[in-house]
Amino acid sequence: MDKGKLEPATVVDHITPHKGDMGLFWDQGNWQPLCATCHSIKTAKEDGGFACSK
Template identity: 40%
Template sequence: MPNKPRIIKPSWVPVHKREAFQNLNKDKNRKVYNSRKWRAFSKNYKERNPLCIKCKEKGIIKASAVTDHIQRVNVGGDIYDESNLQPLCKSCHNSKSGKEAHGYQEKPRK
């Protein structure tokens, strides 16, 4: 009778220490983004705002995938203030976050 293959888990990250969004290591607000409260808040916000706002400005209809903070939280933006939030698709969010990480400041919307 054949033996079931043994599952080998990576030793460099113990199973009990894994958590969602663990790559946000420099973000002090990681616990907030992993909290049940934020996930429910973000899900509700995306249900009410289903389209990416940046794509919509370009005339493209694309579903939002991320609840993004207009002003970064670690710079002083409020986490649960809806006027500081915008729905973005993954590509727009990655573009915005990459620019912010390298010091680029976007002009505020009017």
């Protein structure tokens, strides 16, 4: 997520959430580097505001 600030990537994010699909999970074309903060923000948005939905 481009916030105009450079931050080291510390997390490998799945561009398209894998939702348990191991093919999508291991697809390197579906990976992107993100800092932990941006990963948490992206995940919360995808999960409807919660970082973990079970």
